[in-house]
Amino acid sequence: MNRDSLEMRSTVRADGTLRLELATVHLPEPGPGEVLVQVEAAPINPSDLGLMFGPADMDSLRVEGQALTARIPDRAMPALKARIDQPLPIGNEGAGTVVAAGPDRQDLIGKRVAMLGGAMYASLRLIAVKDCMVLPDSASSEQGAALFVNPLTALGFVETMRAEGHKAIVHAPAASNLGQMLVRICMADGIGLVNIVRSKEQAAMLRDLGAVHVADSSTDSFRDDLTEAIAATGATLCFDAIGGGETTSIVLNAMEAVAMRSMTSYDRYGSAVMKQGYIYGALDTGPSILRRGFGFSWSVGGWLLFHALQRLDPATVDRMRQRVLAEMTTTFASHYTARITLEQALQPDTVAAYVRKSTGAKFLLTPQKP
């Protein structure tokens, strides 16, 4: 049994160079409770790009021998102090076939599993069985590659809504794989959802999926459409993966405009309706601008899947995972526009394509394909 894995690593050096390369790692035999998995599919999520390239200047990308390098702006270096000279493995999630197992889990050999836990951009992954979900025999690795981050995030939004007493959700940008899952979940569960998209095509795609409320920021009627959709659903909670710019601010102001419709007297402090915005991504790494026309009953905060899972009770999390598995080819199906190998992932042209983060473009790493 060959246990040499080709693993993607990202290293930041003190001189401000970022280095991305493939390293060969010899993995130990799986111990009790562990399996060795041949990684067959791993999605490139925005959160993976954060670790791969950090705040590097993408115009400075160059090939250096077998590696890819880029420069990191000086002002970004202080935040990276803790990762200097550490070759960090990449890839939050993936799926593949169990090729070896600890003495207690020989039953899993030959099974396909979905995995969460980092270091998935590799040919082999040694992993604890508890961090895997065993896939049905009918499922492909591609179908199992993205069953954690997006599905649990979408379900996490709904659980956060319930836990914090809101009744509907605004989501931006809503045409992503995650956004499409959220549309399906909210339809199935009867939850009001306001989808913010950035083009007519995205709006049409979501409506085809069954989305009722779509507000297209590329149109003149965007703010009116958004306000009416918020009025129709009663949404007081927003999840925003754009982060920079005014998206969350526009949504909170629209929520306040709706809340003011039912106020019977003037209050200089605005409505008493609590409006919550969560920023869960940074597609735009620029500053978040809050135009505070929404009174004093508001909160904007960071939202992170891992923190949310820790706050939920284990039974809820287990229920979420069971639902993902049961609906993996329907609610939680992801779609990819390109499949690339580990080597291709280091080619500047390919990098330029997958870092673009445009909604609708989604890359899948397939380490076993030639």
Place this chain on the structure above:
Amino acid sequence: MNRDSLEMRSTVRADGTLRLELATVHLPEPGPGEVLVQVEAAPINPSDLGLMFGPADMDSLRVEGQALTARIPDRAMPALKARIDQPLPIGNEGAGTVVAAGPDRQDLIGKRVAMLGGAMYASLRLIAVKDCMVLPDSASSEQGAALFVNPLTALGFVETMRAEGHKAIVHAPAASNLGQMLVRICMADGIGLVNIVRSKEQAAMLRDLGAVHVADSSTDSFRDDLTEAIAATGATLCFDAIGGGETTSIVLNAMEAVAMRSMTSYDRYGSAVMKQGYIYGALDTGPSILRRGFGFSWSVGGWLLFHALQRLDPATVDRMRQRVLAEMTTTFASHYTARITLEQALQPDTVAAYVRKSTGAKFLLTPQKP
């Protein structure tokens, strides 16, 4: 007994005119549980200015007969819809002498009381006894005029800190009357406090009061000083009355820099230390700019005294009020730079002076002075 009161009123008209004037109102006799108070002192707080002038263009102020008028920009009118054509009385708090009382509270006649409840910019105020605090005989109305908004806000910060599990506070701008109270409270209670000020003079004044940590935003070492003060106190909570601009963002980034010092491994999502910013004023009504270099464990929200008091248990609120009364001439003493009559409050030159909101300038309305 003359029960005609001269009352300040602010009216917004549909044509975008704001009108501030004095109206004569005939008050009824006090009923059970009520007193009629001759208002002798009422502070002009930033929150009062919000109701008096709203978003009016202060360059357009003019005298029209007995009234003062100003233009409101078109874009600000939608938010004022609920107050159109309503003459709103002004003045959150004040103090004076009881001149008449309901049949059950004749014992209060001649007593000085501090009052909360609006409409204090008037010569007389009919008010429920439950909204008053009876002052000791030795106290002047000036000493009792501002015993609610600033003292309860400062104590509210400390109670919020305790309720949300933080151990120290950052405050900006810290040289205000409220800020000085907070310095005294935190010294007495042994709570870490980081004071952000905007000049050397303010820094010196707070140090004279006994403040340990002062960061002066007018100096080159501001961010370093702020970071070290946060490190020394362990502050993860900030109250910001400026609102617009980057103050809260700078504080959260400094908190994150401190949190990262004790991280043993790199985390692309930043530290797990929860950083909370509250915006409790709008000295700068421009947008709040958040440069999100502080990971995903953060929250920024509005903070309003009345909401905070509702969330606290009544015993805590009662304890807060008792403390204010006991320490009215020490911890909770306010200082005024000018005393003006109701008529003077409508003179354009005087208005220009008190709307400037510069820290250190604080006006007191004295309706009984000639």
